Amino acid sequence: MKMKTKTRNHGWYLLWGVLALVSFCFLSCKDDDKSEEQQPFDPTKPVLISDFTPKEGGMGTRLVVYGDNFGNDVSRVKVTIGGKAANLIGVKNQSLHCFVPSQAFNGDIEVTILDENGEEIAYAEAEEKFAYQKKMLVTTLAGETYENNTKWDVKDGPFDDCGGFDNANWMVLDPIDSDKLYVCGANKSHRVLDLANKTVGTISFPSPVGTSSINAISFSKKGELIVVKDYAKTDQPATFFFLVRVGFKRLLKVLLPVALVQLASIL
Structure with missing residues (x-):
């Protein structure tokens, strides 16, 4: 009986050891990915745009741009689409998220890195163009609507x-x-x-x-x-x-x- 109990305990030790090793490797890889995403802009490396999604859309479309060396500071990154400034909502070193502005007709996607004074220090342009789609919008040009239209x-x-x-x-x-x-x-x-x-x-x-x-x-x-x-x-x-x-x-x-x-x- 003692021999069986000892063998059973060794089996549990081995199982816990394997689980600990797998968890360590998983957490280590996750930390590496996280550190890669949060890396700041490196002035010794070029800024690259490798891809973006979706490929087409209209004003307000949420666009994800993939690449490298974008940094992690939203205030230091400027994105333009079709020559119009896009609203940047998040940036990681290898991806950024923004909204397509209005009238971005020619579809050029450009990413500019700025210094603390707002001056350009790095620049990249996507080889492929975003296919901007015009949308019919109904909005108020001038004036206001009054309650019950009586006054x-x-x-x-x-x-x-x-x-x-x-x-x-x-x-x-x-x-x-x-x-x-x-x-x-x-x-x-x-x-x-x-x-x-x-x-x-x-x-x-x-x-x-x-x-x-x-x-x-x-x-x-x-x-x-x-x-x-x-x-x-x-x-x-x-x-x-x-x-x-x-x-x-x-x-x-x-x-x-x-x-x-x-x-x-x-x-």
């Missing part, structure tokens, strides 16, 4: 502080200045959006046009603003031409409905 604050100002667009039923771009978008508000306010400066203004027309009963606005080939009013009677002026460059203060000509029909028939 509107109309004011001039930047896109994010210009009130609302009440009863906007017609829009047209200035053919001479394509940065100007005109919005007709029928019996409400009429607005002009400056797309370059991202501001909104309010348009007012002199008598006899005023601001009410305006059905549509458009432009002539000469760049004259055409204002069309809605009247129940046909003997009142209905179409007005303004010079945009003097702030709609100069009324060029007025057409009666009959005259407008005759003009259309001639054209």
Whole structure:
């Protein structure tokens, strides 16, 4: 009985020894991998980009770039895709994670290492290009939505502080200045959006046009603003031409409905 007990104990010792050796090797390899991932940038070695995934996508796609010598400091690494700065969310020595920026059309992937002053000290570019896919996005250009749409604050100002667009039923771009978008508000306010400066203004027309009963606005080939009013009677002026460059203060000509029909028939 003693002989069997001793042999059994030796078997357990051997088993525990093998498990300890395997665990040591596993932890040692894991520590080596961890230390490799957390290594800082080495200025004596080049920065390399070996691959990336996914190969295609649109704005906001999470991109993983593989390579070597990226370092481990997010503040010292800059990634651009298609010439646009990407939002870097994590970096290890051999991989980094970022989000694809908007308008990264040409797909070039570039990784730049910076010093403490933000100056470039190393650079790498992927041989393969990321296939950027355009996406149709619906968003708010200007103005705000009011609760229950019962009260509107109309004011001039930047896109994010210009009130609302009440009863906007017609829009047209200035053919001479394509940065100007005109919005007709029928019996409400009429607005002009400056797309370059991202501001909104309010348009007012002199008598006899005023601001009410305006059905549509458009432009002539000469760049004259055409204002069309809605009247129940046909003997009142209905179409007005303004010079945009003097702030709609100069009324060029007025057409009666009959005259407008005759003009259309001639054209």
